[in-house]
Amino acid sequence: MENFTFSLLHSDSEIPYHLLLLADETKEAINQYIFNADIYLLHDGTENIAVMALYKKSTMELEIKNIAVIDSYRSKGIGSILMDKAKEIAKENHYKTLTVGTSDTGFQQIRFYEKNGFIKSGILKDFFIENYPAPIYENGLQMRDMVLLRHHLTE
Template sequence: MNPFTFEKTATGSAIPYDLLLLADETREAIDRYIFNSEIYQLYDDTRAIAVIALHPNSTTELEIKNMAVVENYRNRGIGSILIDKAKAIAQQNGFTMLVVGTSDTGFQQLRFYEKNGFAKKGMRKDFFIENYPLPIYENGLQMRDMIVLAHDLSE
């Protein structure tokens, strides 16, 4: 049994920047996509423990723009719960493709998405250089390119 509650954040409600900033570097970067995205939060008994922001890129493609889990809930399957919820939302709304982008230095994230049914689809060259004012480092390497992964929901 799933002890968590999954809820869409109502339009006009406060944007959960504290959670979103766990997965994105700046509020300015979040503001580029969040107002055209639907935000969902996962709650335990007392508070929001995870967030996912979904953005329609077209009538067939839904993108995970942000997904984050608070630190003390990581490595417990929460990310996979969010992915399953995103797949269900996408299918219920007629999308046939769910996509996500992550850094070329995010080795753990790449493995996570592949484990959850995503396959590499492409790359957005110099994405992190062009979209963030300061260099960002992960695993001791400067983030440069975004790896785009896709999950075909029509299968």
């Protein structure tokens, strides 16, 4: 596989909204978490091909707030590379749990997280109804609930 560079975005750098919007519906929604998250970029030598935003939910829990890969690199294992990096970062910083939330209509995303060792841990009822100004559709269905998934880290 190609040589990829993984880096933490400096706080004075421009936020890569064009990448973050691949996984979140609005800039306003991204702004709810992005200023308190660490943003990581994956670069292929010519362009940024993926982004991941990690949020310190507590001293024990690190949350993946956003993870996205550009279209031309999807289904090539890049998402799993990012997941491995997230687990590595969480372990290095002594977190016990890595969590993520996704739409109940995001069947592919749920399968992806489960494939990477996450298990369903809860539902936030009506999350997308209450937190977004207009209905959002995915896979022909209105996004309603957020599915929470959790990965317990081992030492």
